[in-house]
Amino acid sequence: MRRLIMILLTAALSSCAKTTITSPSPVVDSGALPREFSNTVVPGGSASRAFDTTAAGTITIVLKSTTPGGVAVGLGVGIARSNGSCALNAAIEAVAGTTAQISIAADKGAYCAKIYDLGTLQAPLPFTIGLSYP
Amino acid sequence: MALAIAISACGEKTDTPTSATSTAPTTILFSGTLQPLGTRFYSYTMTTAGTVSAMLASLERGNTPATNMLELGLGIPAGTGCATSVASNTNTALIPQLSEDFGVGTYCVRISDKDGLPVPMNFTIRLVHP
Numbered sequence: 001m002r003r004l005i006m007i008l009l010t011a012a013l014s015s016c017a018k019t020t021i022t023s024p025s026p027v028v029d030s031g032a033l034p035r036e037f038s039n040t041v042v043p044g045g046s047a048s049r050a051f052d053t054t055a056a057g058t059i060t061i062v063l064k065s066t067t068p069g070g071v072a073v074g075l076g077v078g079i080a081r082s083n084g085s086c087a088l089n090a091a092i093e094a095v096a097g098t099t100a101q102i103s104i105a106a107d108k109g110a111y112c113a114k115i116y117d118l119g120t121l122q123a124p125l126p127f128t129i130g131l132s133y134p
Numbered sequence: 135m136a137l138a139i140a141i142s143a144c145g146e147k148t149d150t151p152t153s154a155t156s157t158a159p160t161t162i163l164f165s166g167t168l169q170p171l172g173t174r175f176y177s178y179t180m181t182t183a184g185t186v187s188a189m190l191a192s193l194e195r196g197n198t199p200a201t202n203m204l205e206l207g208l209g210i211p212a213g214t215g216c217a218t219s220v221a222s223n224t225n226t227a228l229i230p231q232l233s234e235d236f237g238v239g240t241y242c243v244r245i246s247d248k249d250g251l252p253v254p255m256n257f258t259i260r261l262v263h264p
Contacts, residue, residue: 056229059228077228078191078192078258079163079228079258081163081165081258082163087165087191087192087256087258088192088198089192089228091197106229107228107230109228109260109262
């Protein structure tokens with residue numbers, strides 16, 4: 001009888017050792033995602049698009065196309081203000097291309113891309129900007 | 135008897151994963167115009183102790199970003215000014231140039247032109263605190 005109790009007690013305690021604790025799985029960011037932004041910039045004007053980065057990383061911007069092509073405009077990146085304006089951090093004079101024209105390290109937060117007339121536009125200019133950010 | 139105690143104790147072992155409670159940080163944008171050799175400062179209040187980060191994100195002359203160096207500082211309001219406890223000479227970036235731990239209280243961020251801007255320029259500072 002004493003031996004039977006010992007066997008049952010050992011079996012009961014050994015089953016306790018199989019308790020497992022699981023934790024929620026973190027969501028893994030797959031990295032920078034490409035986006036596009038199309039609009040029209042008018043003579044003397046500008047157009048911007050705000051976006052949020054979900055982690056620190058690199059923002060890249062390319063002026064992918066203008067209609068007509070070969071037109072130079074101002075292209076910049078900055079911080080998005082609550083009033084909708086885009087306060088520029090960096091800007092270049094750009095014509096449409098295929099490789100990144102602006103590449104800048106940024107903290108997690110709210111940013112913006114901006115295109116603006118350099119004072120040379122004679123008519124509204126349709127454009128597409130490519131964006132990549134975490 | 136021993137068997138009953140052993141089984142009973144086993145059945146009460148319920149470990150549940152817990153997650154820490156966190157509060158989203160507060161982001162404030164301070165924008166204004168800085169005159170040549172001028173200083174501007176802004177106050178903010180922290181209700182939770184923690185790390186404050188400050189970023190001189192933009193300095194513009196019209197649509198053109200400027201690369202002038204400015205002094206960015208964090209500190210405590212003192213009289214009609216801001217007494218900085220940490221400061222850095224910096225140009226603009228989209229990553230914080232300053233980071234410092236502070237307790238609960240009222241603090242300030244200060245921007246100063248020490249070198250002499252050629253013209254007044256518009257700036258934007260991003261501040262993040264707990």
